Amino acid sequence: MRPTDRLAPALAAALLLALPGAAAAQTGIRNSAHDFSAGSAAVTRSNDTQICKFCHAPHGAQATLLWNHLPSSQTYNWGGRTTTFYGTQLPQGTNIGDPSKRCLSCHDGTVALASLQNDGTAGHTANITFTGNVSAGRLTGAAVVVSAGGDLSANHPFSIPYPGSTYRSVTSGPLVPIAEYQPLQAGGTCRTATGICTTASAGPVDGAVIQLYPTVPGSLSTATAGLECGTCHEPHNQFGNALFLRLDAMSSSSLCSACHIK
Amino acid sequence: MKRTCALALTLALALAPDQAAGGDLDRSKHNLSVSGPGAVKSTSEQRTCAFCHVAHSGQPGGDNRPDSGAQHLTSRGRGLSLRLGTTVGGSSRMCLSCHDGTIAVGKLRKGREARMMGTDAGGRLGAASRSNLGLDLSGSHPVSFRPDRTPKLREPHFGDKVRLDKRGQVQCTSCHDPHVEEHDAQTRKFLVKGNRGGALCLSCHAMPGWQANPAAHGASLQPPLPPGQPVPADGYRTLADAACAACHDMHGAGGDSLVKGSRSDGQDRICLDCHGPRLATGTAIEAWRLDVASDALKPHSHTAPSAGASGHDPAEGPTNPSATLPENRPSQARHHACVDCHDPHAAVRRPAQAPRASGALAGVWGVDRSGMRVEPVNYEYEVCFKCHADSANQPQARAGGRSAGAPRRARPDVNLRRVFDPATAASSHPVVGPGQNPTIAGLVRPLGGASVIYCSDCHSSDRAAGGQAPRGPHGSVYDRILERPYGVGNPALCWKCHDQGVLYSTASGFTRPADPLKQRPAATALHDRHRTEACSSCHDAHGVSLFSGTRQNNSHLIDFDVDVVGLGAASRKREFVDRGQRSGSCNLSCHGREHRDAQASPGEVDAAY
Numbered sequence: 004m005r006p007t008d009r010l011a012p013a014l015a016a017a018l019l020l021a022l023p024g025a026a027a028a029q030t031g032i033r034n035s036a037h038d039f040s041a042g043s044a045a046v047t048r049s050n051d052t053q054i055c056k057f058c059h060a061p062h063g064a065q066a067t068l069l070w071n072h073l074p075s076s077q078t079y080n081w082g083g084r085t086t087t088f089y090g091t092q093l094p095q096g097t098n099i100g101d102p103s104k105r106c107l108s109c110h111d112g113t114v115a116l117a118s119l120q121n122d123g124t125a126g127h128t129a130n131i132t133f134t135g136n137v138s139a140g141r142l143t144g145a146a147v148v149v150s151a152g153g154d155l156s157a158n159h160p161f162s163i164p165y166p167g168s169t170y171r172s173v174t175s176g177p178l179v180p181i182a183e184y185q186p187l188q189a190g191g192t193c194r195t196a197t198g199i200c201t202t203a204s205a206g207p208v209d210g211a212v213i214q215l216y217p218t219v220p221g222s223l224s225t226a227t228a229g230l231e232c233g234t235c236h237e238p239h240n241q242f243g244n245a246l247f248l249r250l251d252a253m254s255s256s257s258l259c260s261a262c263h264i265k
Numbered sequence: 266m267k268r269t270c271a272l273a274l275t276l277a278l279a280l281a282p283d284q285a286a287g288g289d290l291d292r293s294k295h296n297l298s299v300s301g302p303g304a305v306k307s308t309s310e311q312r313t314c315a316f317c318h319v320a321h322s323g324q325p326g327g328d329n330r331p332d333s334g335a336q337h338l339t340s341r342g343r344g345l346s347l348r349l350g351t352t353v354g355g356s357s358r359m360c361l362s363c364h365d366g367t368i369a370v371g372k373l374r375k376g377r378e379a380r381m382m383g384t385d386a387g388g389r390l391g392a393a394s395r396s397n398l399g400l401d402l403s404g405s406h407p408v409s410f411r412p413d414r415t416p417k418l419r420e421p422h423f424g425d426k427v428r429l430d431k432r433g434q435v436q437c438t439s440c441h442d443p444h445v446e447e448h449d450a451q452t453r454k455f456l457v458k459g460n461r462g463g464a465l466c467l468s469c470h471a472m473p474g475w476q477a478n479p480a481a482h483g484a485s486l487q488p489p490l491p492p493g494q495p496v497p498a499d500g501y502r503t504l505a506d507a508a509c510a511a512c513h514d515m516h517g518a519g520g521d522s523l524v525k526g527s528r529s530d531g532q533d534r535i536c537l538d539c540h541g542p543r544l545a546t547g548t549a550i551e552a553w554r555l556d557v558a559s560d561a562l563k564p565h566s567h568t569a570p571s572a573g574a575s576g577h578d579p580a581e582g583p584t585n586p587s588a589t590l591p592e593n594r595p596s597q598a599r600h601h602a603c604v605d606c607h608d609p610h611a612a613v614r615r616p617a618q619a620p621r622a623s624g625a626l627a628g629v630w631g632v633d634r635s636g637m638r639v640e641p642v643n644y645e646y647e648v649c650f651k652c653h654a655d656s657a658n659q660p661q662a663r664a665g666g667r668s669a670g671a672p673r674r675a676r677p678d679v680n681l682r683r684v685f686d687p688a689t690a691a692s693s694h695p696v697v698g699p700g701q702n703p704t705i706a707g708l709v710r711p712l713g714g715a716s717v718i719y720c721s722d723c724h725s726s727d728r729a730a731g732g733q734a735p736r737g738p739h740g741s742v743y744d745r746i747l748e749r750p751y752g753v754g755n756p757a758l759c760w761k762c763h764d765q766g767v768l769y770s771t772a773s774g775f776t777r778p779a780d781p782l783k784q785r786p787a788a789t790a791l792h793d794r795h796r797t798e799a800c801s802s803c804h805d806a807h808g809v810s811l812f813s814g815t816r817q818n819n820s821h822l823i824d825f826d827v828d829v830v831g832l833g834a835a836s837r838k839r840e841f842v843d844r845g846q847r848s849g850s851c852n853l854s855c856h857g858r859e860h861r862d863a864q865a866s867p868g869e870v871d872a873a874y
Contacts, residue, residue: 081325082325084325088326088431145322145375148321148322156325156326157321157322157323157324157325157327158320158321158322158327159320159321159327235320252312253311253312256298256312256313256314256315259314259318260288263314264288265288265289265290265314265444265445
């Protein structure tokens, strides 16, 4: 082997590390902010050794997604608004879509993080305690997106249809300027499992595009597509972006541009 | 080696950070991120949306700008201002969070403050920057209020890019779209749509004369600025295209009603800067027709003070308690400004036929012959009657209000409406309707006994006598803004319409054959005998109303000047009696001679005709 042959891989590796942003893309749930296990590098963690059980359990969980965290009973509002600026109806009370309710069961700050349907013991005797951004066992701080009284108004609206679409019996408002939103397409450059994406959201990594939800699971189409928390966020840190985002929103506004044409 | 180099290069390109998408916002000055094209941009923040928007934990609506809590001055305390709030609200506060210069541009509600370049030392928009509106918004189009529906103001049509916010209020976003700079490609001011010809303003401000005529200003291809001032690169090139923006500033206007200029400018400056001697009009209209400024500078003129407020209130009218016009209190200040008589939005080039108002007076309101408000005026005199009829504060009505040397009448009536309206006049010049003497002799052609004249036939520029001045009482070197002199022995003004030759002949005044029985000579030319006197000794130039006199005693506009004409010694009267066509009598004492209508003694004038 010539001396330069040994040099080449090292050169490539050095280039990889030298490029801004390239080296920090650690993916996966381990040591992310959703890793509540005892040995995790996260700020908020518990004294339990398991990772998955805080959201999923193989037995004794709910049918959908084997969901294992107890739901919140909070009723939500949007600061008094009933529609978005262009007239799309906002979900009120408990009418939030199930995918977002799952996130809100921790992120509305009303349910203890350790409230599990199946905590792995016979009689709910696992004594799970949390340290970090918790108060009385519930999440506090910047990760709580709901204001006092169930007020969601400080957030991008969700559980709403994509402009021009229908979702959960709500059609996007009559004044919504459809031309200011990326059109939906099926196939083409979409690299999602469902094959539906906006024309602008072809991310650099397969599946990184924003995720739209159908009214009835499994029937996603361009005519029925809605937004939930999971549209922008991927809770397992699959893509390695800050805040569990599907597209990096810290170095550009390409996440916003995936839907908004401005 | 080549293969691994290629591999490294591919990896480098594939893992490069995501570039901005290149849309309208990214190309505009509101792209404040490192990739921004403007002078103000960040040296640290790469996200474009984050300066204003954030997905979670912002203000309701996702606003990412902190609120400085600043209070903005919204008005100068008149009219509409009474309905404006004490500060700005709604979505306009977010625009002002940068554009009032109180908060650093890079300050975010959620996220690290972005380091900026192109701002002042504190990170705020520089005080000298044109887009820093400051805290005094009284010179800007008002925001955060619900507009009235008036004949001149309407809600924009459904689907119009200009729109009110969801509370029905005007906000910054009614006219501006902060994401797109080029809807109006000429000015590039983030307008929601193009503003050529004032299209954006006209979405709400329905200017009846502007669109219908087209108005003279609205069709003019003149440059939109006074002669000598170059048109800025981001402005429209003609008056017709610039439209509203030629005279009005949307932000930082110094004059009332958002008129350009500084706060201390006189109200007429915006008009006179163009309507002056240097205006070059090409062949469409002669330049002297629009040169009002030369007249305005003359000693007697109808112009607003050259500095400070004129006293004109756009809402003035008969029913306005704080700005009543015609004025109803003697202590009320009088005022005059160009806009008291002209509506610059409606004025149109249309010739005039007495007494109909010319196109220059189109769209103005006035007071008609019955004293009622009329809008728009039909007749020129209706404009004049706003101030020269029922007003309670006319100086001539006050003690000491007459100028020195002015004639003094026995029972003066300053209400010119009563003087000129044939229904309420003893006799008058035919301004409102034909005069009382259809057989009057000696009128200069084409005038006749049934003619009607304008106020501005006598009250006009002294240049008008030579035929080279704009019509109207803008200014004159002669007192009372008269077109020609009206003095003792030289009533040139009267000769304009009354043939001097006829007047000084026996065809004018009384007629009476000689009566040898009574030893009375024939009556000679009355006016010829009195030609050394001023016309005003016996006649009032406007007329005599039934308040001041009677049709019997004050026909032919006769109203003696009591400083000149004295009481008859024996009769104790100062009286003229009309006895029919070219027949009458006088009882008075004048120029040292007693005039009697009966049995005159030697030395006295037998004044019965």
